[in-house]
Amino acid sequence: MAVNSYNKTKMEVFSKLWIGDDHSFRCPECGGQLIVIQAEPLESYDTPATKYETVIECSSCSYHARAESYTILGSVKDFDMEHIEVSGWSESGSRFVYKYEHLVDYNLLSKLRKTGDIVEFLIVDDYVIQVIG
Numbered sequence: 001m002a003v004n005s006y007n008k009t010k011m012e013v014f015s016k017l018w019i020g021d022d023h024s025f026r027c028p029e030c031g032g033q034l035i036v037i038q039a040e041p042l043e044s045y046d047t048p049a050t051k052y053e054t055v056i057e058c059s060s061c062s063y064h065a066r067a068e069s070y071t072i073l074g075s076v077k078d079f080d081m082e083h084i085e086v087s088g089w090s091e092s093g094s095r096f097v098y099k100y101e102h103l104v105d106y107n108l109l110s111k112l113r114k115t116g117d118i119v120e121f122l123i124v125d126d127y128v129i130q131v132i133g
């Protein structure tokens with residue numbers, strides 16, 4: 001299933017929040033300051049890391065969005081244009097391989113698969129949207 005432009009914009013907004021780039025943490029509709037109004041850990045058994053439910057809203061217009069997001073450490077096991085397999089270790093120390101849909105640059109994934117480097121993946125609403133560090 002392809003990501004529509006609303007969801008893509010939302011994921012970009014949440015990725016900036018997670019990466020902590022304050023200067024660009026702006027409303028995609030009016031450019032106003034976005035405010036986090038809720039960020040709570042969720043009970044989840046289907047993910048290798050603690051998931052957070054986050055709700056943000058714009059201080060100037062009616063834009064608001066919510067997403068479930070978390071980061072995991074792992075390496076790129078395999079990928080294609082739509083899917084990525086991440087292999088890594090969960091918080092409890094067990095090995096996992098998870099398959100996600102992704103919005104990450106193909107060349108970057110290609111490079112990471114070749115090197116096998118352990119990196120941090122940002123997952124928003126079950127999509128891998130960024131590789132951090």
Ligand SMILES: [Zn+2]
Pocket residue numbers: 027028029030031032058059060061062063
């Ligand atoms: Zn706004």
